[in-house]
Amino acid sequence: MSHDDRPEVLDLGMVDEPDASPAEPSRSRPPDVRRRGLLVLAGVAVLGGGAALVRSRGSAPPATAAKPTPTASPRPSPIRLPAGWVVMTQLPEPPLDGRRLDLFGFSDSAIVRVEIATGRVTRTSMPALADVGLSFVPVRGGVLVHRDDGGATYLVPDGHGPKEAAPGLAGSGPMLPGPDLDHVWVSDASGGTPVLRLVGLDGRATGPLVDLPRYTAFQSVPDGGGYALVYGLGGAYWARPQGLIRVTTGAVMASGPTGWLVLDCDDSATCSAILVDRTGQRRTISGVVAPDAAAGIPVGPEGALSPDGLTAALYVGDPTRALRLVLVDLASGERKRTDLTLVGGAVSQSLVWSPDGRWLFGVDSSARMVAIDPRSGGLQLLVPDTIVPALPVVAQIAIRPV
Amino acid sequence: MADDDAPEVLDLGVLNDPAQPGPRPPGLPRRALFTLGGAAALGVGVTLVRSRTSVPAPDARTPVVVSDLNRPLLAGPPVDVFGSGEQEVVRVEAGTGRVTRTYLPGVADVRPDLVPVDGGVLVHRGDDGRSWLVPDGQPARPVPALQRRGPMLPGPDLGHVWLMSGSGPNAPLMLVGLDGLVLRRGVGVSAQLSSYPVPDGTGYPLFFGLQGVYRAGPRGLRRVTTGAVLANGPRGWLVLECDEQSRCSTVLVRRGGTRSPVGISPTDVAATIGGALSPDGRRVALYLGTAAADPGLILVDLVTEGRLRSDTTLAPGASRRSLRWSPDGAALLTVASPGRVVAVDPGTGRSDPLLPESAAVAVRDIAIRA
Numbered sequence: 001m002s003h004d005d006r007p008e009v010l011d012l013g014m015v016d017e018p019d020a021s022p023a024e025p026s027r028s029r030p031p032d033v034r035r036r037g038l039l040v041l042a043g044v045a046v047l048g049g050g051a052a053l054v055r056s057r058g059s060a061p062p063a064t065a066a067k068p069t070p071t072a073s074p075r076p077s078p079i080r081l082p083a084g085w086v087v088m089t090q091l092p093e094p095p096l097d098g099r100r101l102d103l104f105g106f107s108d109s110a111i112v113r114v115e116i117a118t119g120r121v122t123r124t125s126m127p128a129l130a131d132v133g134l135s136f137v138p139v140r141g142g143v144l145v146h147r148d149d150g151g152a153t154y155l156v157p158d159g160h161g162p163k164e165a166a167p168g169l170a171g172s173g174p175m176l177p178g179p180d181l182d183h184v185w186v187s188d189a190s191g192g193t194p195v196l197r198l199v200g201l202d203g204r205a206t207g208p209l210v211d212l213p214r215y216t217a218f219q220s221v222p223d224g225g226g227y228a229l230v231y232g233l234g235g236a237y238w239a240r241p242q243g244l245i246r247v248t249t250g251a252v253m254a255s256g257p258t259g260w261l262v263l264d265c266d267d268s269a270t271c272s273a274i275l276v277d278r279t280g281q282r283r284t285i286s287g288v289v290a291p292d293a294a295a296g297i298p299v300g301p302e303g304a305l306s307p308d309g310l311t312a313a314l315y316v317g318d319p320t321r322a323l324r325l326v327l328v329d330l331a332s333g334e335r336k337r338t339d340l341t342l343v344g345g346a347v348s349q350s351l352v353w354s355p356d357g358r359w360l361f362g363v364d365s366s367a368r369m370v371a372i373d374p375r376s377g378g379l380q381l382l383v384p385d386t387i388v389p390a391l392p393v394v395a396q397i398a399i400r401p402v
Numbered sequence: 403m404a405d406d407d408a409p410e411v412l413d414l415g416v417l418n419d420p421a422q423p424g425p426r427p428p429g430l431p432r433r434a435l436f437t438l439g440g441a442a443a444l445g446v447g448v449t450l451v452r453s454r455t456s457v458p459a460p461d462a463r464t465p466v467v468v469s470d471l472n473r474p475l476l477a478g479p480p481v482d483v484f485g486s487g488e489q490e491v492v493r494v495e496a497g498t499g500r501v502t503r504t505y506l507p508g509v510a511d512v513r514p515d516l517v518p519v520d521g522g523v524l525v526h527r528g529d530d531g532r533s534w535l536v537p538d539g540q541p542a543r544p545v546p547a548l549q550r551r552g553p554m555l556p557g558p559d560l561g562h563v564w565l566m567s568g569s570g571p572n573a574p575l576m577l578v579g580l581d582g583l584v585l586r587r588g589v590g591v592s593a594q595l596s597s598y599p600v601p602d603g604t605g606y607p608l609f610f611g612l613q614g615v616y617r618a619g620p621r622g623l624r625r626v627t628t629g630a631v632l633a634n635g636p637r638g639w640l641v642l643e644c645d646e647q648s649r650c651s652t653v654l655v656r657r658g659g660t661r662s663p664v665g666i667s668p669t670d671v672a673a674t675i676g677g678a679l680s681p682d683g684r685r686v687a688l689y690l691g692t693a694a695a696d697p698g699l700i701l702v703d704l705v706t707e708g709r710l711r712s713d714t715t716l717a718p719g720a721s722r723r724s725l726r727w728s729p730d731g732a733a734l735l736t737v738a739s740p741g742r743v744v745a746v747d748p749g750t751g752r753s754d755p756l757l758p759e760s761a762a763v764a765v766r767d768i769a770i771r772a
Contacts (some may be wrong), residue, residue: 213648215672233629234644234712244648250613265613269623 054346086161087389091119095382096371100402101354103361103382104143105369105394106136111143112155112391114195114382117402121383123391124156137184138400139201144184146175148219150235154200163183166203174219181400185210187220187224196220196228196239208241224255224305225278247276253288254312256353258304261312261330275330277309283329287333288312302361304351311374313351313360320344325351327374338372339379340364350396367393441483457761460490460505465541471499475756476745478730481772483756484523485743485765487515491525492763494743503760506542508535513721515554517563518771519580524563526554528598535580547582553598558620560771571598575607575618578603596617600723602772603634603678604651604657609679626655627766632671633686634726635679640659640686654683654704665707676722680731685748687725687734689716696739697722699747712751717741721767729772737765 042375092286095116105112115121119174126145142157144165150172155165173187178198183206185196196210204347212220213232220239221230229237235249248262250271259277273288303314315323325340340362342349348363361382362374368391369382383391417529460467474480480497488510493502506525515526522537524545534547552566557577562585567576577586581624589607599607602617609616614628629643629650638657644650652666675691684705690696696715702708720737727734734746736758741764744753756763 213644215642215644215650215668232644232648233642233650235628237648246646246648263613265625267618269613269624269625271613287724315618 047057053328056255079257080095084157085123085124085125087257088123088159089121089123091121091383091387094119096359098359099354102138102400102402103139103369104136104400105363106134106143106145106396106398106400107392108134110392111145111368112144112383112394113158115402116382120278121387121391122159124161126156126162135176136183136396136398138398139176139184139218142152144169144175144201145168146186148172166201168205169201169202170200174221176220176222176224176228182243183207185228186218187212192334199297210241211244212239213237213244222255223371225257226314229255231261231329236260245280248274252302254303254307254314254343257307258305258309259286261303261305261314275309285328285330285333287335288314288328297317302349304353306353306357306360306374307355308357311357313353313372313374315349316340318344325372327360329375336377338377340372347393348395348397352397353359354401355401356398357373361399363394363397367395369392369394369397413512440600455588457501457503457655457763460503461602462505462507465505466742467503467538468539469501469761471501471761473499473759475499476728476733478728478732479772481728481770482518483735483743484516484518484771485737485763486514486525486767487741487765488764491516491523491542492765493523493536493538501763502539503759504536504540504542505537508532510535513719513766515557516767516769517554518560518769519563520560523769523771524548524554524580528534528553545580545582548578548580553600555599555601555607556605556769564599566598575740576697577601601634602639604636608634624659627653632674633677633679633688635683636681637683640664640677640679642671642674656683664704666699666702666704671702676716676725678725678727678734680727680734680748681729682731685731687712687727687736687746687748689722689725698750699725699736699746701734701746701751710748710751712739712746712753714744714746714751714753717766719766724767726770728770735767735768735770741765743749 033193095392097355098117100161103114103116107168109126109278111124111126111300132151136143142155145154145156147153150170153165153169154162156162159401169186171186171188173189176185178184183200185200186199188197190194191265193214194212194230196212197205198207210228212230215233216230223229225236229252230237230239234246236247237244238247247260248264250263252260252262253273254261259275261275263271263275264274265271268318271289274287275283275285303312305312311333312328312330314326314328316326317323321344323342325338327336327338344363350363352361360374362370362372371380371382407737426479427502435733444579457469458467469537474497475494476496478568483494483496486509487493490508491506498618499556509525509527512527512529515528515638517524519525522535524533524535526533528551530555531551532546533741534542535545536542547567550565551569555564557563557709562577562579564575565578566573575589576584580585597610597765599609602608606617606619606632613627614630616623617626626639627643629641631639631641634638639655643648643653650668652668654662657757661758664747671688675697677688679686684703686702686704688700690700691697696718699712701710701712712738715738717737717739720741724737734748735743736746737752738744742762743756743765745756746753
């Protein structure tokens with residue numbers, strides 16, 4: 001690799017560590033004004049991106065007929081990549097229990113990676129992409145940043161700056177996590193009928209195509225288990241290689257590897273919460289929806305089912321005012337409050353469970369990554385506020401086991 | 403009627419007729435009458451007759467202008483066709499050819515709801531909730547009792563309308579008399595994050611939600627479809643819906659709940675932006691929208707599956723719901739470019755202006771009162 005290609009890594013060392021002696025050679029160099037300005041701008045830009053994300057997950061289908069998924073438009077020109085800016089910081093000690101897990105925070109111009117096992121925090125600045133929809137997918141050895149307008153996809157290898165990924169990873173529509181860390185789903189509408197292609201990190205398609213509903217209300221979203229959910233005309237469909245199957249005619253309230261918690265309403269507009277597992281079994285869950293709820297009751301941001309399928313993490317309240325995260329025991333219907341509340345207009349309602357269900361990760365009203373202990377509902381910051389430079393606004397989070 | 407109560411009306415009499423031979427009716431010369439017509443707005447009730455010029459637009463000084471084409475404009479049962487323009491409301495009595503234009507300056511910047519009622523038509527701004535009543539043949543007047551944000555929908559009879567009971571599309575509807583008295587409250591679903599309710603074609607509202615489309619009829623809420631309503635009418639709805647495997651089809655849903663598939667390919671109608679079923683439920687008129695052109699009107703015979711493309715396109719800025727069948731189904735009225743009301747022959751797809759050019763009025767939406 002030539003010198004020019006080498007990512008610019010800024011290792012800030014330990015947080016709260018005493019300054020190195022002037023006599024000692026500096027291990028790091030302080031951020032210059034230009035870099036600090038970039039981070040500030042990134043924080044501003046992501047506010048719009050966050051709003052778009054919320055809308056795409058929570059809006060209702062249009063009143064009139066759903067539109068066919070548009071065919072792919074000409075691929076936008078790639079954005080010239082600046083030299084990567086990578087800033088690394090070592091926390092005094094690993095957060096939480098030091099488990100082998102990477103937590104990512106995404107904005108439209110930066111990626112934050114928190115290595116919980118080591119306490120290292122890595123920030124990678126991206127080309128400013130505030131004006132396009134983005135998908136972020138953790139993969140083995142890095143993160144894919146996908147332009148949903150069909151533009152170039154970027155690979156951000158762990159600890160390095162972004163580079164353009166294989167052309168086969170580009171496509172109009174979102175990119176979704178695949179069944180494993182070596183594959184992702186890429187949307188493709190070039191043939192008229194929208195499909196998902198399973199693509200390796202080398203850009204090569206592998207496996208069968210997955211058909212999507214012809215009349216979609218929204219773009220596909222992850223199903224929580226390596227496949228896709230898509231709101232089509234008639235409800236939310238689970239899209240797998242075996243075909244499409246309707247999960248609900250209503251709304252998906254939470255997704256997870258074992259299934260979905262959905263809000264279903266019957267022909268007379270009586271509604272209930274239903275737990276749908278991946279075999280199609282359905283069970284009514286009490287305590288989630290008021291007994292007199294009618295069709296159209298507010299459905300908040302999409303929640304997350306715990307890996308064992310026994311608990312649903314849901315935001316409740318008025319999205320325009322304040323939301324509180326609650327944990328619903330799906331056997332008893334009992335709710336447990338957590339300390340995570342969001343003010344109206346918060347940047348992100350993103351939620352993700354650790355693979356063993358020991359922790360739940362979210363984003364607080366200040367767009368900081370937080371961990372919730374599901375046993376107590378208690379909240380703690382993943383990265384202390386004292387970190388310099390401050391972390392960017394986080395609009396979405398994801399995990400990657402290591 | 404006392405002089406003070408006399409309407410401020412400029413009655414232009416019969417349009418485009420040759421001058422009648424013989425002496426002019428007694429009274430002032432026509433020019434003088436026009437001048438006085440302007441003064442009518444100041445409180446002097448004046449009725450004028452006869453003109454062969456184009457109909458002047460109503461204004462603040464002459465808020466009501468009446469002309470008479472002196473011939474039926476539509477075959478079949480007589481109907482009143484109302485249209486909302488930028489600064490006026492026009493009423494066309496299709497059975498007689500009488501045209502009444504009423505000045506209404508408060509709606510130039512919006513496309514208001516137009517709801518025919520007993521003895522007039524209500525005009526309603528959804529953005530700030532202001533409402534006006536345009537009594538037949540009289541100047542418009544505000545109706546503070548019906549001031550509510552959100553849409554105003556036709557009620558089950560000409561004495562009531564539907565209004566939102568709160569702010570936003572999630573609030574229930576209430577059925578309100580023309581005096582503002584509430585007859586029913588709490589009607590409907592809160593269609594979360596979806597559009598406001600729309601008329602179902604029979605005086606009840608349709609709600610759009612994540613769970614489908616519901617009608618709030620006299621016996622409560624019933625789901626019309628888990629998909630999308632393409633067209634509605636007095637007999638039912640044409641819907642596009644999809645099954646458990648996302649296989650989609652067009653279905654005719656009758657008011658009683660019976661459902662029958664229709665042999666229209668979903669791909670042919672998926673671009674529908676507005677539609678209306680004929681009164682007998684046999685035909686459907688659909689505006690199909692594409693980004694490349696103004697929405698075009700097609701007519702589909704639901705029995706023979708024959709499809710006919712009309713020569714009509716929806717006027718820019720016109721309501722996509724401005725498709726109104728005449729009560730006998732012999733004509734379809736709509737707002738064609740450039741904002742003229744046309745009558746479409748459903749047998750041929752050919753359209754003709756409802757009014758001659760000399761009497762034409764640019765409108766953005768229409769409504770019918772039988």
